[in-house]
Structure formats: structure tokens, C-alpha cells
Amino acid sequence: MRSTLAGREASAAAAEAGRRAAEVEAAEASARASKAEEARERAVRAAADSRAVADAACAAQGFAGIAACEAALVPTAERKALADAIERRVSEEFAAGKRLAGLDAELSGKVRPDVAAARASRDASDLAARQAGEEQVKLEAEGARLLGLLDRLRALQASAAEVADQLSVVGQVAEWVRGRNPREMSLHRFVLAARLEEVAEAASERLLVMSRGRFRLRHDTAVARKNSAAGLSLVVEDTWTGTLDRPVGALSGGESFLASLSLALGLSDVVLRHSGGRRLDSLFVDEGFGTLDEGTLDVAIQALETLRHSGRLVGIISHVAELRRRIPAGIEVSPAGDGAVATVHPG
Numbered sequence: 001m002r003s004t005l006a007g008r009e010a011s012a013a014a015a016e017a018g019r020r021a022a023e024v025e026a027a028e029a030s031a032r033a034s035k036a037e038e039a040r041e042r043a044v045r046a047a048a049d050s051r052a053v054a055d056a057a058c059a060a061q062g063f064a065g066i067a068a069c070e071a072a073l074v075p076t077a078e079r080k081a082l083a084d085a086i087e088r089r090v091s092e093e094f095a096a097g098k099r100l101a102g103l104d105a106e107l108s109g110k111v112r113p114d115v116a117a118a119r120a121s122r123d124a125s126d127l128a129a130r131q132a133g134e135e136q137v138k139l140e141a142e143g144a145r146l147l148g149l150l151d152r153l154r155a156l157q158a159s160a161a162e163v164a165d166q167l168s169v170v171g172q173v174a175e176w177v178r179g180r181n182p183r184e185m186s187l188h189r190f191v192l193a194a195r196l197e198e199v200a201e202a203a204s205e206r207l208l209v210m211s212r213g214r215f216r217l218r219h220d221t222a223v224a225r226k227n228s229a230a231g232l233s234l235v236v237e238d239t240w241t242g243t244l245d246r247p248v249g250a251l252s253g254g255e256s257f258l259a260s261l262s263l264a265l266g267l268s269d270v271v272l273r274h275s276g277g278r279r280l281d282s283l284f285v286d287e288g289f290g291t292l293d294e295g296t297l298d299v300a301i302q303a304l305e306t307l308r309h310s311g312r313l314v315g316i317i318s319h320v321a322e323l324r325r326r327i328p329a330g331i332e333v334s335p336a337g338d339g340a341v342a343t344v345h346p347g
Contacts, residue, residue, distance in 0.1 A: 199263060204218070331345070
């Protein structure tokens with residue numbers, strides 16, 4: 001019985017302890033609930049304040065309310081992308097900061113460059129480069145022009161070579177024509193020499209008669225002096241002395257007259273042969289008769305008489321009286337006070 005009572009008492013004590021503990025817990029729970037209510041009220045007031053602040057902030061940004069502001073919020077995925085981009089930018093900024101710090105360390109103690117001078121140098125270099133480019137363009141144009149001239153020059157050189165080949169032949173012919181040949185005789189003198197040779201032969205026929213078979217004229221092609229031209233020289237062949245190259249200047253006065261007269265008559269004969277039958281019908285002999293002896297004068301007059309009998313008019317200009325006696329026909333010119341008087345003698 002006692003044990004049962006003791007058990008009940010213990011149970012009652014335990015229940016009492018439990019009741020008291022429950023009351024303590026209930027008091028504590030009530031206190032906590034009171035604090036929670038206060039916290040809730042503060043949270044409601046804070047939420048109201050926060051909403052008011054949010055409304056004011058949205059209104060300040062031009063939104064009609066929080067709903068409009070929430071509608072303008074960036075989507076979650078985009079916000080994440082932006083956050084990632086910001087994170088990368090921060091990382092890059094951090095790396096750039098480290099690089100900048102390294103550069104600052106490298107530049108520490110170094111002199112700051114003169115940027116203005118560097119810019120001026122750069123501008124001068126740019127100007128020089130532009131001028132060099134313009135000069136290059138000019139030089140290229142000039143080079144193209146010179147190349148064109150070079151091509152033209154080569155063409156002219158080729159043409160000049162052909163002309164030179166032709167001129168080498170023409171020039172040699174011209175040199176020979178001008179007398180630069182072994183005979184030292186020009187073409188002009190060669191032609192005249194051919195005529196002179198013919199005249200000398202015709203004159204020799206008459207000179208042989210006038211000189212009684214002693215003299216004849218011969219065309220000489222030899223050069224007497226280095227500074228004289230060949231082709232128009234005459235020498236006398238003297239059959240009495242056997243001399244074959246007697247100079248014409250070595251003839252006496254009478255002999256020279258006969259030689260000159262023979263040449264004049266020989267020239268008239270050659271002209272007659274080469275002029276298609278045209279004759280030299282008139283021949284005038286001026287002076288020279290005074291140097292002739294009587295025998296030579298007879299021979300000269302006989303030669304002139306032969307020409308007269310062949311139908312030619314022979315005129316003699318002379319002061320020799322013997323000629324006036326032998327040739328009565330003539331024109332005598334005498335001096336007068338106011339000039340001269342011509343008297344015609346019909347003969």
C-alpha cells in the first residue's frame with residue numbers, strides 16, 4: 001500500500017513538476033509570441049516603408065508603380081549573363097591593373113618622353129613620306145618617259161646603222177668624186193680633163209703645122225705639187241730635142257702664142273664636134289703677135305687665113321703694123337680729145 005502511495009506521490013510530484021515546466025514554457029512561448037507579434041508589426045511597418053521608398057524610387061525613374069518597375073526588370077537569364085560579363089570585366093580589370101602595376105614598375109626611374117617632339121617628328125616623317133611618294137610618282141613617270149626614249153633611241157640606232165652602211169658606200173663615192181683617190185682628181189676635173197685631152201689632140205694638129213712639126217700638146221695627169229690638183233695640166237712634146245714633158249711655161253713668147261692660138265682653134269673644133277653641128281663662126285685673137293718673128297708670124301697668119309677660107313670670121317686685135325699691111329680689112333680705133341674714133345677699112 002505504502003509503495004503504491006509512494007508511487008502515486010512520485011507521479012503527482014512529477015506531474016506537478018511537469019505542470020510547472022509547462023507553465024514556464026507557456027510563459028516563455030507567450031513572451032516569444034509577444035516578441036514575434038512586435039517583430040511582425042515592425043516588419044509590416046518596414047515593408048510599408050520599403051514599399052513607399054520603392055514607389056518613390058519607381059516614380060522618380062518614371063514608372064507608374066512597383067508593378068511597372070517589376071515588368072521592366074531584366075529576365076533572370078539575361079541578369080545571369082550580365083553578371084557573368086561583369087565578373088569577366090572585373091577579372092580583366094584586375095589583370096589590367098596588375099599589368100599596369102608591372103608597367104609602372106618598369107617605367108619607374110625613367111624619363112618621360114617628349115610627346116610634342118615625338119609628334120613633331122612623326123608629322124615631319126609623314127610629310128617626308130608624302131613628298132617621297134610624290135617624288136616616286138614623278139620618277140616613275142620620268143622613268144617611263146626615258147624608257148620610251150630609250151626604245152626610240154634603239155630604233156634610231158638601228159636606222160642609223162642602216163644609214164651608216166649606206167653612207168659608207170655613198171661617202172666613199174663622194175670622196176672619190178671630190179678627188180680623194182689615187183689620181184687625186186675630182187669627177188668634175190675628170191670630165192674637164194677628158195675634154196682637155198680632146199682639145200689638146202685637136203690643138204696639136206694645128207700646133208705641129210704652125211711649129212713646122214716641132215711641138216705638140218699632151219694632156220698630163222701627174223700632180224706637179226702636193227697642193228695642186230691633177231687633171232688640167234698640159235705639157236709640150238718637143239720633137240727637135242726629144243723632150244716629152246716640157247712645161248708650157250718654158251715656151252718662149254712666140255711659142256706660147258702659137259700654143260695658145262692652137263688651143264683656141266682646137267677648142268673651136270671640139271665644140272663643133274660636141275654641139276650637134278653648131279659652129280664657132282667668129283674667133284678673135286687679142287695681141288701676142290708682137291712677140292713673133294717674121295717667119296712665125298707668116299705661119300700664124302696662114303693658119304688664120306685657113307680658118308677664114310673655111311667660112312669663119314677671124315678678128316685680130318693688135319697694134320702690129322705688119323698685120324695692118326697684110327690684113328687691110330679692119331676697124332681702126334684712134335684716140336680723140338673727147339674719147340676715141342673708130343674708122344672702118346673695108347679692105
